[in-house]
Amino acid sequence: MTDLVQAQDPVVMGVLNVTPDSFSDGGRYADVDAAVAHGVRLHSDGAHLVDVGGESTRPGADRVDAETEVARVLPVVRELTAAGVPVSIDTTRARVAEAVLAAGADVVNDVSGGLADPDMARVVRDAGCPWVLMHWRGHSRRMRDLARYTDVVADVRAELAHRVDEALRAGVAADRIIVDPGLGFAKTAEHNWELSARLPELLDLGHPLLFGASRKSYLGQLLADPAGQPRATDGRAAATVATSVLAVAAGAWGVRVHDVRGTVDALAVWRATGRPRLVPTAPPYPGPPDGRGPVVGAGRAGR
Template sequence: MIDAPLTRVEEARLVPAGGPARLALSRLPRAGEIADAAAAARGVSAWVDGRLVVTAVPSRLIDAAGRVGGRELADLVAGSVEPAVEAWLGTAPDLPLPGRAVLPTATRPVVMGIVNVTPDSFADGGAHYAPDDHPGAALRHGRALLEAGADVLDVGGESTRPGADPIDVDEELRRVIPVVEALAEEGAVVSIDTTKARVAREAVAAGAAIVNDVSAGGVDDELVPTVAELGVAYVLMHRRGTPRTMQDQAEYTDVVGEVFDFLADRLDHIQAAGVGRELVVVDPGIGFAKTAEHNLVLLRRLREFTSLGRPVLIGTSRKAFLGRVTGATSTDDRVVASVTSAALAVRSGARIVRVHDVAETVQALAVAHAIATAGDEA
């Protein structure tokens, strides 16, 4: 069986008027022959890090594939190219939360507030985790974020900052389950930030509706099958290595292409494992095995990730690369930079932003969304 090609749309604004798109294709059978056939139909192609980048009217590219390999190859290319272009041109779908209302990612950006139940998170470690008052501090913080306008609360009990040490599953459960249970009982949409299947299972039993996995299933082989069994929404994020090692693996020839292909491959993998594609959010993993320059390039070209047809989540809040850009060494001094990056990410296609500073972000996104949609109903 031939793997379907992966299509990343770099530009497609002219397609509705019959114009060309610029497409980057990986895993394309007979790619050189298709490139030659597309060139004969007034297409332009180049090889970039092993990917075929073609500027052509999509229908002509599909016809070129047909001339090379017949209907079977034409259908294979069409099945990759057409949905990618449609997704890039359109808007992300809503995110269903089984047993609950959907997250309205199709109509507006969604804010995910961070509830760190850890002593060592990079931005607010210990501020909302008091072992002698557990889960009181975390619950007060979660309620404040809801009052400020958060749509989702992301509860995490293990720090994923660069260099962080792992904790055992029992300690993670002790930290997060009382918080998840109490906030869910109060009506909050709760996400559990974990890489462990047992934590995901118990958090969903306690009321969590989303599993936010920074490892893409790479830490615990049982996590993806568990998510499939539970039928909850799942955030699929790009990362290399572990928090201890990831910054030593921040080497890319083409960071956008490599991160995109990873997410596309893992999206196919988890769908084959039984996780409904309609339940998946994709996250390029800002700050995870990336340099500051990698992060900025990913943000600048974020719209390309909408080719996957899933809501895109971005987490830039208070991260170190913002400090390198602005000179703000304290995480508390990166609020303006964080809000700015969130608004720009939404303008570039992000539908969910994961943030510490909810009130400020809600205001900024309301303005960004109003500007982006002004005149749409005229």
């Protein structure tokens, strides 16, 4: 596979949840044949990687055991790689990652940033594969209680820097590391918006950055109807595309999305218009949006 870590074009990672309880498409691809067909479709739509996950990490989700997770993902990964589809494995467990890498997966996407399983660094080091280190503070059951920051961007940056340092100390090559701010993981909607607005501060870490806003609840809140009912997950595609293009324009290495084709099309427009880049402006982040425009005079979230 082409070394995507060094890719000059934005990398699109397509989401494939082979779970019964993921927040957006849980149960839709729990069957192996359905999962493989969808993974092939994501790749044909333009996904550079298909990210296969066998354990839901939505807020409040219960954990499954390693045996269940392996049983869900391994047959799907084997068939996808046999079909020539590049695969990443969305897991926090070294045992799962090791099994799936042996079956042909190319990348480990670890939402815990290596915190959930200290043996993950060894697996990644020995495989020599790219490792996505996401900002994380705890498992799904308790993540809402952990969304407390002095300055969310500064705190996330510092905690990600520590995860990177730990990975390097474990022998993982610097050019194998990708970082992810972990939108929605121990983050409020305000935190997500501020991280998005100040993305260049996270790029200062010096590693490629993966951005994953796809269909998340804060987009549903932004698009709520006049009665305050959040937009359903299947109505968040346009907002997801917008966040993805803005993240790439701010310097993100890649985006993780459910709706691959719309994202790929939007990035084609971005390239055709000269790959414009967002330049940080002097005024401070104005606060979370309410659908009517910026909040004048609002302070930064978490302060």
